[in-house]
Amino acid sequence: MSIKNAFYAQSGGVTSVINASACGVIQTARQHPDKIGTVYAGFNGIIGALKEELIDTSLESDAAIAALRHTPAGAFGSCRYKLKSLEQNKAEYERLIEVFKAHNIGYFFYNGGGDSQDTAYKVSQLGDQMGYPMVCVGVPKTVDNDLPITDTCPGFGSVAKYIAVSMREASFDVASMCSTSTKVFVLEVMGRHAGWIAAAGGLAADADNDIPLVILFPEVKFDQAKFLAKIDEKVKKHGYCSVVVSEGVKGADGKFLAEAGGTDAFGHAQLGGAAPVVANIVKEALGYKYHWAVADYLQRAARHIASKTDVDQAYAMGKAAVELAISGRSAVMPTIVRTSDSPYQWHVGHAELKDVANVEKMMPAEFISEDGFGITEACRRYLQPLIMGEDYPPYKNGLPDYVTMKKQMIAKKLAEFSI
Amino acid sequence: MSIKNAFYAQSGGVTSVINASACGVIQTARQHPDKIGTVYAGFNGIIGALKEELIDTSLESDAAIAALRHTPAGAFGSCRYKLKSLEQNKAEYERLIEVFKAHNIGYFFYNGGGDSQDTAYKVSQLGDQMGYPMVCVGVPKTVDNDLPITDTCPGFGSVAKYIAVSMREASFDVASMCSTSTKVFVLEVMGRHAGWIAAAGGLAADADNDIPLVILFPEVKFDQAKFLAKIDEKVKKHGYCSVVVSEGVKGADGKFLAEAGGTDAFGHAQLGGAAPVVANIVKEALGYKYHWAVADYLQRAARHIASKTDVDQAYAMGKAAVELAISGRSAVMPTIVRTSDSPYQWHVGHAELKDVANVEKMMPAEFISEDGFGITEACRRYLQPLIMGEDYPPYKNGLPDYVTMKKQMIAKKLAEFSI
Numbered sequence: 001m002s003i004k005n006a007f008y009a010q011s012g013g014v015t016s017v018i019n020a021s022a023c024g025v026i027q028t029a030r031q032h033p034d035k036i037g038t039v040y041a042g043f044n045g046i047i048g049a050l051k052e053e054l055i056d057t058s059l060e061s062d063a064a065i066a067a068l069r070h071t072p073a074g075a076f077g078s079c080r081y082k083l084k085s086l087e088q089n090k091a092e093y094e095r096l097i098e099v100f101k102a103h104n105i106g107y108f109f110y111n112g113g114g115d116s117q118d119t120a121y122k123v124s125q126l127g128d129q130m131g132y133p134m135v136c137v138g139v140p141k142t143v144d145n146d147l148p149i150t151d152t153c154p155g156f157g158s159v160a161k162y163i164a165v166s167m168r169e170a171s172f173d174v175a176s177m178c179s180t181s182t183k184v185f186v187l188e189v190m191g192r193h194a195g196w197i198a199a200a201g202g203l204a205a206d207a208d209n210d211i212p213l214v215i216l217f218p219e220v221k222f223d224q225a226k227f228l229a230k231i232d233e234k235v236k237k238h239g240y241c242s243v244v245v246s247e248g249v250k251g252a253d254g255k256f257l258a259e260a261g262g263t264d265a266f267g268h269a270q271l272g273g274a275a276p277v278v279a280n281i282v283k284e285a286l287g288y289k290y291h292w293a294v295a296d297y298l299q300r301a302a303r304h305i306a307s308k309t310d311v312d313q314a315y316a317m318g319k320a321a322v323e324l325a326i327s328g329r330s331a332v333m334p335t336i337v338r339t340s341d342s343p344y345q346w347h348v349g350h351a352e353l354k355d356v357a358n359v360e361k362m363m364p365a366e367f368i369s370e371d372g373f374g375i376t377e378a379c380r381r382y383l384q385p386l387i388m389g390e391d392y393p394p395y396k397n398g399l400p401d402y403v404t405m406k407k408q409m410i411a412k413k414l415a416e417f418s419i
Numbered sequence: 420m421s422i423k424n425a426f427y428a429q430s431g432g433v434t435s436v437i438n439a440s441a442c443g444v445i446q447t448a449r450q451h452p453d454k455i456g457t458v459y460a461g462f463n464g465i466i467g468a469l470k471e472e473l474i475d476t477s478l479e480s481d482a483a484i485a486a487l488r489h490t491p492a493g494a495f496g497s498c499r500y501k502l503k504s505l506e507q508n509k510a511e512y513e514r515l516i517e518v519f520k521a522h523n524i525g526y527f528f529y530n531g532g533g534d535s536q537d538t539a540y541k542v543s544q545l546g547d548q549m550g551y552p553m554v555c556v557g558v559p560k561t562v563d564n565d566l567p568i569t570d571t572c573p574g575f576g577s578v579a580k581y582i583a584v585s586m587r588e589a590s591f592d593v594a595s596m597c598s599t600s601t602k603v604f605v606l607e608v609m610g611r612h613a614g615w616i617a618a619a620g621g622l623a624a625d626a627d628n629d630i631p632l633v634i635l636f637p638e639v640k641f642d643q644a645k646f647l648a649k650i651d652e653k654v655k656k657h658g659y660c661s662v663v664v665s666e667g668v669k670g671a672d673g674k675f676l677a678e679a680g681g682t683d684a685f686g687h688a689q690l691g692g693a694a695p696v697v698a699n700i701v702k703e704a705l706g707y708k709y710h711w712a713v714a715d716y717l718q719r720a721a722r723h724i725a726s727k728t729d730v731d732q733a734y735a736m737g738k739a740a741v742e743l744a745i746s747g748r749s750a751v752m753p754t755i756v757r758t759s760d761s762p763y764q765w766h767v768g769h770a771e772l773k774d775v776a777n778v779e780k781m782m783p784a785e786f787i788s789e790d791g792f793g794i795t796e797a798c799r800r801y802l803q804p805l806i807m808g809e810d811y812p813p814y815k816n817g818l819p820d821y822v823t824m825k826k827q828m829i830a831k832k833l834a835e836f837s838i
Contacts, residue, residue, distance in 0.1 A: 014595050016588075044598040072588050074595035081599055164818055169435075169491050169720035172821060176433050176493035179463045180500055185716060206816065209823070275713075276692060294694075296712035297604060301588035305723055307817065387817035397625065398726065398806035399583055402591060404628070 003035065004106025004135075006325075007049060008057075009042035011112030011119075011141075012080060015155030016072040016303040017314035018141050021111050023068035024318020025139065026057050030065075035326040036107060043407065044077035046110075046119065050092060050419050052099050052412045059408045067403035069315060070393035072303035075405045081419075083119050086126065093126045095417050100127075100134060102413045107135045107325050111318075113142035113153070117333055118357035124331040137321040138333035138353055141314070143300050145196040148359040149351040150335035154317055155300070157310030157386035160200030162302040163189050163244070164387060166295065167204035171211045171242045174291075178240035183288040184231060185242050188275035189295055192248040194363050195219050197299070200383055201244030202375035212238040213374065216278065218248030219363060220372040222257055228285050230373055235288060243282075245274045304400050308389025309344070320348045344385035422454065423525025423554075425744075426468060427476075428461035430531030430538075430560075431499060434574030435491040435722040436733035437560050440530050442487035443737020444558065445476050449484075454745040455526060462826065463496035465529075465538065469511060469838050471518050471831045478827045486822035488734060489812035491722035494824045500838075502538050505545065512545045514836050519546075519553060521832045526554045526744050530737075532561035532572070536752055537776035543750040556740040557752035557772055560733070562719050564615040567778040568770040569754035573736055574719070576729030576805035579619030581721040582608050582663070583806060585714065586623035590630045590661045593710075597659035602707040603650060604661045607694035608714055611667040613782050614638050616718070619802055620663030621794035631657040632793065635697065637667030638782060639791040641676055647704050649792055654707060662701075664693045723819050727808025728763070739767045763804035 008025050010018055022041070029036040041055040042048030048055070055076055057065070068075055083092050100108070110120040117138040127134035140147050145156035167187055174185045191197040195217035205211035212234040216222060234241035249257045258274040275292040283290050313336055320334035333356050337349040367379035375383075393400040427444050429437055441460070448455040460474040461467030467474070474495055476484070487494055502511050519527070529539040536557040546553035559566050564575035586606055593604045610616040614636035624630040631653040635641060653660035668676045677693040694711040702709055732755050739753035752775050756768040786798035794802075812819040 010595075014592055047598065071591070073591035076595075077598060078596050079599040080596070161817060165723050166717050166721070168818055168821070169722060170716040172490070172492035173433055173716045173720040176429075176495075177497050177499070179466065179496060180498040182716075187717075203816075203818065206818075208815070209821075273692070273695060276695075291715050292713065293715035293717050294711065294713045295717070296710050297589040297592045297601075298585050298606075298712050298714070298717075301592040302585070303588060304584050384816065389817065390811070390814060392809070392811070395809060396627070397622075397803065398580060398808065399587055399622065399625075402587070402628075 002104065003037045005037040005104050006039045006107035006109060007042065007100060007105045008039055008109040009045045009049065009111065010074040010076055010078040011045045011110060011116040012078060013143065013300065014074040014078050015141060015143050015300050016158045016306050017154050017311050018111060019068040019071045019073070019075045020311050020314035021139050021141060021154060021318035022075060023065060024315040025109055025322055026065050028319045028322040032326055036322070037104070040103065040105065040410065041076035043409065045079040045081065046083065047079045047081050047419065048077070049096050049099055050417055052414050054103060054410050055405065055407045056410050060405055064403050064405065069311065070303065071402040072301045075403070076407065082115050086122055093122060096123060097127060097130050097132050099414065101132055103410065109137055109139055109321050111139040111141050113144065114147060114358065114360060117353055121331060121353035121357045124353065135325045135330045137325050137330065138356065139317050139321045140333055140335065143190060143197065144194060146194055146360045148356055148361045151338040151346065152336055152386055154310060154314035156196060157307040158302065159190070159197055159299050160383060161307040161387035162299050162305055163197055163200045163295070164203035165305055167201045167242060167244060168209060168211065170293070171204060174240045174242060181289060182291045183235050183240045184279065184282045184290045186245055186275045186279045186290065186292040187243070187295065188245050188247055188273060188293070190299060191218060191246040193218060195246050196363055198244050198246040199363065199367060199375050199379055203380065203383055203387065212241045214241060214243045215373055215375065216243065216245040216249045217368055218246045218250065219368060222249050222251045224281060228282070230371070231282055232286055243278060245278050247274055249274055303393055306391050307387045308391040309386055311391045316348055324350060341381045341385065344388065421523065422456045424456040424523050425458045425526035425528060426461065426519060426524045427458055427528040428464045428468065428530065429493040429495055429497040430464045430529060430535040431497060432562065432719065433493040433497050434560060434562050434719050435577045435725050436573050436730050437530060438487040438490045438494045439730050439733035440558050440560060440573060440737035441494060442484060443734040444528050444741055445484050447738045447741040451745055456523070459522065459524065459829065460495035462828065464498040464500065465502065466498045466500055466838065468515050468518050469836055471833050473522060473829050474824065474826050475829050479824055483822050483824065488730065489722065490821040491720045494822070495826065501534050505541055512541060515542060516546060516549050516551050518833065520551055522829065528556055528558055528740050530558040530560050532563065533566060533777065533779060536772055540750055540772035540776045543772065554744045554749045556744045556749065557775065558736050558740045559752055559754070562609060562616065563613060565613055565779045567775055567780045570757040570765065571755055571805055573729060573733035575615060576726040577721065578609070578616055578718050579802060580726040580806035581718050581724050582616055582619045582714070583622035584724055586620045586661060586663060587628060587630065589712070590623060593659045593661060600708060601710045602654050602659045603698065603701050603709045605664055605694045605698045605709065605711040606662070606714065607664050607666055607692060609718060610637060610665040612637060614665050615782055617663050617665040618782065618786060618794050618798055622799065622802055622806065631660045633660060633662045634792055634794065635662065635664040635668045636787055637665045637669065638787060641668050641670045643700060647701070649790070650701055651705055662697060664697050666693055668693055722812055725810050726806045727810040728805055730810040735767055743769060760800045760804065763807065
């Protein structure tokens, strides 16, 4: 049996630890030259496979590959490109198989969220049908934390840590000045469908840190009167209040709060941002001086304050994907299995891709406090271990020393393919 | 001669290292019990002195005081309260002297920016006139970096590091996805009058990190056509572009760009934020997909990624202030004197408060590149040492373990005073 090469691709929104998974895949593959030849990485994700733009990772040094573990974003390029269904565009799947055949690729590692796991599943099926069986293994990744079966998704723990740290720090700032300055601070966080990231803001307060927090979850319809009453109560008691608002919060009319931004002075469409809208609602109704921040990409790129737990798990998922593949498993995805909250214990498991594809794990209702503005103890028990530990990158000239891949492509063998 | 007590107050916008200065003041005073009695901290800054709300720092443990060094914001409370001129409101100055007399306070340490140094100077003069001479020493602090004479201001280096780190990380994120997603990322930073913080964003790029950056300084009038041409050029060359916009950028009409936000759907006044305005200008003219972030308080509270140089200097300023005071100097402020860029060398000097008060140090014109959108090598040489070194706080439960003071006030002796 000839030794097959492997294809690895990063998919969808990147995270501060997706490269740690890439590191796990490539380092583990390098340890098994008897099973896996070269790992080719898709340039800009799956688009790289379709266009036959394959980065030869064997030309990247061991040191560069090791540095992926502490480098945020997608080192080989990622993309937002969802393959259509087999029925709608079989040509794309056939092209993938054609490219894989041309470069003797027998392993397909797809590092992404729910859509990507669905694609990996389809590729695994099609390979069989076309007489070119592929070993297809998903590598979980998403800051949205919405993949099923796995206890958490690599990428989420680090965003959670960033948001909790930032909210604690900003709250210390506001607390110290609220007598004469800002009384309400609003931080907008990611999460269009699920409030996992918003919930992490709740960790800013704990037994040692009495921080008045109000969280606006996308799971809870925005009730302006109830919200204002809660803010007023907190400001009257603590002198200030910090608000976490998920970008996905909707009003009673079912529209995103962010869409209430209206038009600007040039008559342009709304500028976006739920935080300024919420801050303005407070100002208009209660008159409190406000400030607001929108973390946007800063939160998912913040490798400088990544969770060590998250980095370790991201690496472990990449490593486990290769180990599953060389043990002959296909159409699977490694998972994180939690066996204890405190002390936190977990091990690597795996799930069938057919059970992962197209299933979205929502935040349990019992994670949101009864008033709808906070997290429960059950939620805290779940979240707490995920932000544990620091895993600082090396620094050079006062800044994180992140690696950039050489990204040398292998020669193309096939005709152009338009996507 | 009886041993006098000391008064210490934090003033104006807080920083991630102003408590390091407080730590320097209190620890150094504790080492000289033969010269300085108790250090009383103003609750919420100078307002605490006016209201006779004095925190007895001797009731805070050595460990708690040591922890100030790694705790952001104003541990004793700060305020935005500018004393009027002596002519306009002499009563306030007389009240200060009255409170200081009542509590045998002979030392006045005022930790703040330009306005605060002006206040310290006035108190030093008035004490003499009223037959109750005070030893008045300023402690420099401001993220705006606009105090004269001192090479830099404690607080600035850490904001600079935060912005440079964040911009590098977000740019890695955008670079990895620009083929199918965001092509222009805009980060709004503080700096209403001077572009020091915006300039720090320029450090995100260096010889090892080829990041396309466009910086909008408050010193440069916003020229929309020139800006759009620059963005288009960078996106065409690199596939994406990162933009740093200072909150203080003004258009040709002299108005803040942030004011162009117009009205929201409720007809409310503009929501603020220069970043969404700039992002929208790009979208409307060039059609590029954008994302934007507003760092707001996150940048000045981010003790988790403080510059070690900044922390060391903040502490040194507090320590030097006490040493100046016990050596009999008054109406002075310690300064940072740079003697070499590389290797970076500095020592503590001092300036007369009369020379500091009401002088604002602007960014030199030669720090901005000829096209108005970047920093020069001279600027880089100045900024680089200020972000050097990391000084991580201790962590507990995955989050920075910041200290909260007990803030026990001493008994009042005087009548109420309304402000």
